[in-house]
Amino acid sequence: MKTGRIIKSLSGVYRVDVSGEMYDTKPRGLFRKNKISPIVGDVVDFDVENITEGYIQHIHERKNELKRPPVSNVDHLILVVSAVEPDFSTQLLDRFLVIAHSYHMRPRILVTKRDITSAKIEDNILELLKVYEDMGYKTQFISIDEDINQVFTQWGDGLAVLSGQSGVGKSTLLNKYFPNLNIETQYISKALNRGKHTTRHVELFERNNGYIADTPGFSALDFNHIQxxxxxxxxxxxxxxxxxxxxxxxxxxxxxxxxxxxxxxxxxxxxxxxxxxxxxxxxxxxxxxxx
Ligand SMILES: Nc1nc2c(ncn2[C@@H]2O[C@H](COP(=O)(O)OP(=O)(O)OP(=O)(O)O)[C@@H](O)[C@H]2O)c(=O)[nH]1
Ligand SMILES: [Mg+2]
Ligand SMILES: [Zn+2]
Incomplete structure (x- = not known):
């Protein structure tokens, strides 16, 4: 029996990271009967036949769980919003914040695309971010030319999940941090016109001091689980x-x-x-x- 963290799930196969060694596993039948499925972020115990054949026997208790997309044991939820393209909106931001708090998480706010933001909009956003700082949120307003390693390090250890609207630059950030990754990104015009997500699944990538997850962008936010x-x-x-x-x-x-x-x-x-x-x-x- 080995214990590791699920970093990816594709077509019913779960890739488990055991201190850098990867195992492809499947849940044993019992989970399906109990309607519990493993999700990315879970710590699991599994039996190993070989590296492509393992059977998940037990899911460790989750510290927390995001529903859309499903990912568990999140240490830092990073709400990514762009300054422009798509335009910064406190309305959208507040809706995201409500969803995050409903999962018992206090997110960080990361504003992107400072490099293509006019001085006037930049001033306006800085002023708004001050309002959020005063409430108790940590905020960052960055340009893609910055030292991304430093941006990520400020979050602290553990699993950081990038979440936010489609087209705000989540995958672009990861590609800058991991130059060999080559995650698909999309020209914004296409992203907006087709209303399609470029990133389609959740995957954890190892960073210096934990993991980071790219997620598909939200297109609609609903409050169905909230009274x-x-x-x-x-x-x-x-x-x-x-x-x-x-x-x-x-x-x-x-x-x-x-x-x-x-x-x-x-x-x-x-x-x-x-x-x-x-x-x-x-x-x-x-x-x-x-x-
Ligand atoms: N100028 C500039 N363009 C950026 C920046 N970040 C992202 N972009 C562009 O914005 C577009 C969308 O970026 P993505 O990284 O695909 O956005 P995403 O958040 O991963 O989108 P989904 O996967 O659909 O959720 C791409 O054309 C990027 O090149 C930035 O900091 N500055
Ligand atoms: Mg993406
Ligand atoms: Zn009152």
């Missing part, structure tokens, strides 16, 4: 200021003695953040419940 009452906890500053509201279950909409409304008026909560909160709250309120 409307949860959303307020996924806006970090709203969550903090909400602790002083009169009612414990205040949703910060029309309730009396709402501290969130108070701080909004004082300018301690950005208007756009509160608006995005309301949008998501309403979107979930209007959702048709499925039975």
């Amino acid at each position: 409307k009452e949860e959303v307020k906890h996924y806006f970090m500053e709203i969550n903090t200021y909400g602790e002083q509201c009169k009612f414990r279950d205040c949703n910060h909409i029309n309730e009396p003695k709402c501290n969130v409304k108070h701080e909004l008026e004082n300018g301690n909560i950005a208007q756009f953040r509160y608006e995005h909160y309301l949008q998501i709250f309403n979107e979930i309120s209007n959702r048709k419940e499925r039975y």
Whole structure:
């Protein structure tokens, strides 16, 4: 029996990394019966026949789990958004943040394509990033010409997952970091017109101090797994200021003695953040419940 980490899954075959040695494995029948499938990021115990024939016997308990795409035991979730092409949008960013927090993760925000950003847009983004820094997020605004090794090192050890909209440059970053990798990337015009993802599966690559995962870009974000009452906890500053509201279950909409409304008026909560909160709250309120 050996123990290792699943770094890739393709057509039912799971590649397991055991300190740099790769084994191709399959889950034993029992998993299928119990409807548990191994996912990338899992630590597994498996029986070895040879390097192309192993049988996964046990999945170690997951520390956390991203659903789309499925990847487990994530130490750093890196939300990648571009400054331009596609344009930076706090609305999209806030939607990503809500999804990340719903998986109990506090992501980092990485803004790309600084090299093709005008000075005016650059200033605007820097100002917005300050707002997110004040809430408690770590942010980076980078150009592809920078030392990517240094960009990655700031995250710390463990598994870092790059996640974000299609075309923001996730695979481009990895190709710069691993010059021999040659992951397929796409011209932005094509990416936008066809609305197609260039990266189609999750794969972990070894970096200095852990792994890094490229993922297919999101095209739509849905909140199907989130209840409307949860959303307020996924806006970090709203969550903090909400602790002083009169009612414990205040949703910060029309309730009396709402501290969130108070701080909004004082300018301690950005208007756009509160608006995005309301949008998501309403979107979930209007959702048709499925039975
Ligand atoms: N100028 C500039 N172009 C970039 C940068 N990063 C990415 N691009 C371009 O943006 C396009 C999309 O990049 P990808 O790396 O394929 O984007 P992705 O996030 O992997 O997209 P999906 O795989 O579809 O999720 C490519 O044409 C890249 O060359 C950057 O920092 N600067
Ligand atoms: Mg890609
Ligand atoms: Zn309130």
